[in-house]
Amino acid sequence: MNRRVLVTGATSGLGKELAVQLARRGWKVALTGRRQAQLDEAAAAVKAAGGTALALLGTTSDAAVVKDHYARIRKEWGGLDWAILNAGVGGRMDAKAFEAKSVVDTFEINVFGVAYWMEAVLPDMVAAGSGTVAAVSSLAGYRGFPATGPYSASKAAVSTLLESARVDLLGTGVRVVTLCPGFVKSELTDRNDAKQMPFLLETEDGVRRIIEGVEAGRRVVHFPWQLSLFVIYVLHNLPGWFYDRISARLRRSKRPPAQQP
């Protein structure tokens, strides 16, 4: 079969598990990440799962590095069938101590990293008349959740960017998929209070849902359904004044809300 996939941020969490599960399904996997030891470990896990690994050390937040990484992929494999743009960071910021740097740093990775990779891979996919770009956004992009402004805003930006690209690329043979997980176990969620993460999924389960959703040809992949229903149909549609009140109550409660998914 030898289909070719890129997974950014494959040194831990969803990205590493995506790389391994895709390798098991017979994919050749290009992996990126900034931590050398973890990248080597993930590449070894891909090989152990029966796949071919192309490890690319470096950041997604630098256009030149991304260009260089894609040139390597092109040279080795001639291009990509799927690009899963997963690299991302979380973090908390209370607007009472607003830091523009936190917004800039989060957008550098979560939004610009996605944009640099889209710029790199889309021309070849459009020319080939096939290919899939799937980026990991989040249910957190549906509303400005308390104390996570930079993260929520970055995921809203990613979802909107992808939706627009999806429309532009209709008829070209290139698919754009928005991935909106709820809480899935990873290094990111390990830094949270587990009791505050409703419907937390095992990494293997969350990743299986992502792969099956993309394979099924869905435009947007939301899961788990319980949290998706609540966020998309209830929270997202609440009038602003009511949402503000609920959020303010949450903020006043003894235990602050977890970093949103």
Ligand SMILES: NC(=O)c1ccc[n+]([C@@H]2O[C@H](COP(=O)([O-])OP(=O)(O)OC[C@H]3O[C@@H](n4cnc5c(N)ncnc54)[C@H](OP(=O)(O)O)[C@@H]3O)[C@@H](O)[C@H]2O)c1
């Ligand atoms: N886990 C959840 O509940 C959840 C829910 C919704 C959405 N998400 C999204 O899922 C994605 C993966 O997160 P995760 O939960 O698996 O967290 P994670 O375990 O912390 O993994 C994040 C990955 O992103 C990579 N990364 C971070 N900054 C990077 C950069 N500048 N360049 C290249 N790679 C970078 C990290 O690798 P290096 O540190 O080695 O660079 C790591 O491999 C993120 O976009 C996150 O926002 C997660």
